[in-house]
Amino acid sequence: MGAPDAQALVFDIGGTMTRAGLYDLAAGRLLRTERAATPSISAGASEPGPGLRTRLYDLMERLAARLGADAPDRIVVGFPGPVDEGGVALRAPTVWGTQADPEPVAARVKAIWPGVRIRVVNDLSAAGYGFLRHDRDDACIVTVSSGIGHKVFLDGRPAVGPAGRGGEIGHLRVDFSDEAPLCECGARGHLAGLACGRAVPDQALRLACRDPGAFARSSLAAPVAGRAARVDSHLVARTFRAGDPWSAALVGALAAPLGRALAGIHAAVGVERFVIMGGFAQALGPAYLAQVGQAAAASTWDLGQDWGRMLELGEMGDDAGLIGAGRLAAREWGGPA
Numbered sequence: 001m002g003a004p005d006a007q008a009l010v011f012d013i014g015g016t017m018t019r020a021g022l023y024d025l026a027a028g029r030l031l032r033t034e035r036a037a038t039p040s041i042s043a044g045a046s047e048p049g050p051g052l053r054t055r056l057y058d059l060m061e062r063l064a065a066r067l068g069a070d071a072p073d074r075i076v077v078g079f080p081g082p083v084d085e086g087g088v089a090l091r092a093p094t095v096w097g098t099q100a101d102p103e104p105v106a107a108r109v110k111a112i113w114p115g116v117r118i119r120v121v122n123d124l125s126a127a128g129y130g131f132l133r134h135d136r137d138d139a140c141i142v143t144v145s146s147g148i149g150h151k152v153f154l155d156g157r158p159a160v161g162p163a164g165r166g167g168e169i170g171h172l173r174v175d176f177s178d179e180a181p182l183c184e185c186g187a188r189g190h191l192a193g194l195a196c197g198r199a200v201p202d203q204a205l206r207l208a209c210r211d212p213g214a215f216a217r218s219s220l221a222a223p224v225a226g227r228a229a230r231v232d233s234h235l236v237a238r239t240f241r242a243g244d245p246w247s248a249a250l251v252g253a254l255a256a257p258l259g260r261a262l263a264g265i266h267a268a269v270g271v272e273r274f275v276i277m278g279g280f281a282q283a284l285g286p287a288y289l290a291q292v293g294q295a296a297a298a299s300t301w302d303l304g305q306d307w308g309r310m311l312e313l314g315e316m317g318d319d320a321g322l323i324g325a326g327r328l329a330a331r332e333w334g335g336p337a
Contacts, residue, residue, distance in 0.1 A: 006334075007031070008022075008075065008182050008325075009022060009064055009072035009075045009076075010023050010075070010322050010325035011063075011075070011078060012078045012126065012320075012325060013060075013077065013079050013095070014321075015038060015094025015146055016146065016162075017036070018036055018037075019319070020060065020064060021033040021067070023070055025324075025326075025329060026334075028327070030322055030323060033067075038095060039055035040094065041094075041095065041184075042054075042229045043150075047048070053103060056115055057108055057109070073117060073277050074076065074332075075106060075113065075118045075119075076326070076328050076329045076332075077106075077118070077127060077225050078123035078327040079123055080094050080147075081121045082160070082164045083114075083120055083122050083125075084119055086107065087107070087119070088102050090163075090164065093147075094147055097217060098185060098186040103261060105120045114223040121328070122158070122167065123227055123321055124167065125167070125319055127141060127305060127325040128153055129317065129324040129325070130316055130320055130323040130324030130327055132156060134154060135331075136156040139152075139271065139273040140273065141277065142258075142274060142276050142283075144195070144278040144280050145279045146197050148172075148192040148196045149169070150167055151167040152263045152265060154250065154269070169191060171187070171192065172191050174189060174260070175188070175193075176189055177189070191257055191261055192211040195257045196255045196280060197255060197257070197259050198233075200232055200236055200250070200254070201228075201229045202229075203230035204250055207250055209228075215246055218245070218246030219242070219247070220236065220239050220244065220246060220247060223235060226256075235281050236251065237284050240288070241284070241287070248287075251284060251287075251298055255288060255294075256291075256295040257296075259291070259292040259295025259296040259298075260299040262292065263297075266300065272305070275314045276289060276311060276314060285313070290308070292311060
């Protein structure tokens with residue numbers, strides 16, 4: 001184990017789970033990790049906003065204690081929402097729902113650990129550092145799980161703008177119909193509301209209404225007693241990978257808006273490497289990636305792009321956010337990137 005002064009305390013906060021780890025800056029690896037359920041709207045919490053926010057910091061302090069990091073001097077926090085350069089989170093819909101008040105995450109963490117050197121960045125920005133092939137790599141990191149997010153890395157840094165508002169394609173409106181599904185942020189028709197794991201029941205119901213007979217013949221119908229709105233992300237991942245045709249059509253409906261969005265990113269900035277991570281994408285596997293690529297190819301002109309090569313699954317698993325946060329810490333405070 002490295003010396004204490006060569007370690008960073010790293011956090012990956014999600015709407016469902018908060019992970020913490022000790023990262024050895026010199027060795028470039030996680031030493032140990034802890035995790036616990038995030039006190040969040042996503043987990044069914046109903047208490048007022050300020051209390052819910054305080055519970056998150058209490059959880060971070062407990063996880064650090066379980067790691068034996070009671071007095072850290074270097075901390076990187078990956079936070080699930082846009083974050084400005086001062087470590088203020090502008091929104092956090094997966095944690096606090098539609099509450100719109102900015103949250104001074106860096107200041108709250110420093111109140112727990114005075115004198116700490118700290119970086120607070122968007123959680124996908126943190127994870128992205130773990131997927132860069134070198135310090136000046138260009139890549140687009142995309143997460144498809146209970147929500148959708150992305151970060152474009154140019155010359156090894158996430159391009160999020162001076163106020164941290166960039167890289168939030170999950171909240172791009174792509175469906176302008178009156179019946180467009182609600183996003184977790186409270187708006188209608190956002191990409192996340194049509195293409196992530198939480199979008200499965202709504203998209204399943206839409207597809208089943210167009211052709212009830214096809215749904216009735218699918219292997220999904222029996223487990224949900226013929227009620228398409230009961231289809232969830234775990235069930236569709238299982239039947240999709242087993243080759244069920246109706247499940248393939250449903251996954252195609254989920255993949256299409258994401259593919260169109262990625263085509264827009266490619267056309268706008270020219271990035272040609274897209275790393276798709278997140279639990280839902282991982283559960284669906286390479287065949288899902290192929291559907292995203294087909295939708296992307298159909299959404300922009302042909303200049304010889306090979307979308308099959310441009311898209312890849314991120315393979316670091318649950319620790320991706322912690323590993324990326326650790327590599328960011330190594331960049332900031334020494335050690336191998």
